[in-house]
Amino acid sequence: MTTTPQPTRTSPYQSYVYAYPHKTAYRRLPDRPRLSALWAAEPKNALSLYLHIPFCEVRCGFCNLFTRIGAPDGLTGAYLDALERQATAVRQALGETDEVRFATAAFGGGTPTFLTAPELERLCDLAERRMGADLSAVPLSVEASPATATADRLAVLADRGATRLSLGVQSFVDSEARAAVRPQRRADVEAALARVRDARIPVLNIDLIYGIDGQTEDTWRHSLDAALAWRPEELYLYPLYVRPLTGLDRRRPGRPDPAWDEQRLRLYRAGRDHLLAHGYTQQSMRMFRRADAPPQGADDYACQTDGMIGLGCGARSYTAGLHYSFDYAVDMHEIRTIIDDYVSRPAADFAHAEYGRRIDADEARRRHLLQSLLQAEGLRLDDYRARFGSTPADDFGAELERFADRGWLTDGDPTTLTLTPEGLAHSDAIGPELFSPAVRAAMTAYERK
Numbered sequence: 001m002t003t004t005p006q007p008t009r010t011s012p013y014q015s016y017v018y019a020y021p022h023k024t025a026y027r028r029l030p031d032r033p034r035l036s037a038l039w040a041a042e043p044k045n046a047l048s049l050y051l052h053i054p055f056c057e058v059r060c061g062f063c064n065l066f067t068r069i070g071a072p073d074g075l076t077g078a079y080l081d082a083l084e085r086q087a088t089a090v091r092q093a094l095g096e097t098d099e100v101r102f103a104t105a106a107f108g109g110g111t112p113t114f115l116t117a118p119e120l121e122r123l124c125d126l127a128e129r130r131m132g133a134d135l136s137a138v139p140l141s142v143e144a145s146p147a148t149a150t151a152d153r154l155a156v157l158a159d160r161g162a163t164r165l166s167l168g169v170q171s172f173v174d175s176e177a178r179a180a181v182r183p184q185r186r187a188d189v190e191a192a193l194a195r196v197r198d199a200r201i202p203v204l205n206i207d208l209i210y211g212i213d214g215q216t217e218d219t220w221r222h223s224l225d226a227a228l229a230w231r232p233e234e235l236y237l238y239p240l241y242v243r244p245l246t247g248l249d250r251r252r253p254g255r256p257d258p259a260w261d262e263q264r265l266r267l268y269r270a271g272r273d274h275l276l277a278h279g280y281t282q283q284s285m286r287m288f289r290r291a292d293a294p295p296q297g298a299d300d301y302a303c304q305t306d307g308m309i310g311l312g313c314g315a316r317s318y319t320a321g322l323h324y325s326f327d328y329a330v331d332m333h334e335i336r337t338i339i340d341d342y343v344s345r346p347a348a349d350f351a352h353a354e355y356g357r358r359i360d361a362d363e364a365r366r367r368h369l370l371q372s373l374l375q376a377e378g379l380r381l382d383d384y385r386a387r388f389g390s391t392p393a394d395d396f397g398a399e400l401e402r403f404a405d406r407g408w409l410t411d412g413d414p415t416t417l418t419l420t421p422e423g424l425a426h427s428d429a430i431g432p433e434l435f436s437p438a439v440r441a442a443m444t445a446y447e448r449k
């Protein structure tokens with residue numbers, strides 16, 4: 001087992017590890033493996049389905065997700081046509097058997113509610129009729145922006161079984177929203193929240209960001225209280241990042257900034273303590289759930305488990321041995337080219353995986369450790385041993401010793417490996433330290449576009 005060299009930077013904000021390996025470690029797969037072969041031996045009775053809609057009304061300054069601004073006439077329809085061709089090809093590759101069952105579904109992006117209400121109906125039809133997902137019976141999570149969370153779209157989503165609506169608010173202070181390059185007015189955000197509650201989707205999630213220029217503990221608490229007034233079942237608190245090629249990168253290029261790190265840590269702690277004092281429990285560094293919220297089944301649908309089918313040109317799919325997707329970019333021109341290429345593809349193209357990364361036994365262990373350790377409930381040692389026949393200490397002794405030396409691991413519980421509150425606060429430093437040397441090298445060599 002190779003150990004990971006310690007990075008030289010010590011910032012708590014190195015990167016958000018929501019999926020491992022990151023797409024910048026994917027490469028073109030020269031053999032273009034057939035999906036039918038990739039999925040032949042995989043368990044298919046509890047898959048996750050993810051549909052990616054790569055359109056937004058604006059490009060937020062902090063965002064490096066795969067999405068474009070607006071859609072020229074006809075593009076969303078052409079995109080749904082392509083999604084339908086892809087869904088048909090993928091479902092054929094999975095096999096037309098009863099064994100295929102989806103346990104969760106999610107529409108993400110981008111902004112899925114960029115689509116009109118009839119287009120959202122079509123998206124749901126596609127998930128149900130082409131893929132065989134029963135949206136009325138499984139958790140269905142949908143992301144939305146305030147401006148696109150209109151009553152007609154929300155009615156479609158509620159009617160088709162959406163159980164969770166996640167609204168990207170970021171800040172209730174108009175000047176902070178502008179500073180994060182997500183211009184929106186608080187009055188419009190409040191109106192959107194009222195529409196979401198009227199639609200009676202069981203779980204409302206609100207995303208907020210800390211570390212924005214000009215944000216203080218007072219304004220941060222003001223945003224938290226404005227969110228709490230809606231009693232959201234979930235809240236995600238995100239530290240602001242300046243990522244390469246994003247809008248903020250052009251205004252404030254990312255570079256080490258200890259004062260900013262300190263501001264973000266201070267706001268993180270203030271936000272965490274505020275939510276804990278208001279009846280929320282902490283699920284991870286970013287995620288808080290209202291203690292009396294209805295259970296939702298699988299958390300963190302985005303990329304947390306094996307057995308995921310992603311449809312759309314920004315979506316990833318996971319088998320146990322391969323993670324794959326389409327080409328990836330952040331630059332708007334490149335994204336447009338990739339989307340145009342996606343919508344022009346014939347059905348036969350969708351029967352193959354084109355970009356991806358193989359997951360060997362070492363990467364599977366790292367992935368399991370990352371996924372579990374960064375959750376507040378930690379890693380169950382018996383699960384790890386049952387899966388790999390070893391302990392995390394056997395496989396990652398040097399890394400875990402470093403984390404323990406920094407006070408980031410609890411001790412005393414022989415059944416779980418759990419982060420301390422300070423460890424959770426440093427999740428974005430812990431994650432990257434667990435990347436394999438090969439993934440780290442591939443991410444470094446990736447040519448950003």
Ligand code: SF4
Nearest residue numbers: 056059060063109110
């Ligand atoms: S943060 Fe969300 S709404 Fe903003 S550009 Fe990214 S995907 Fe679109």
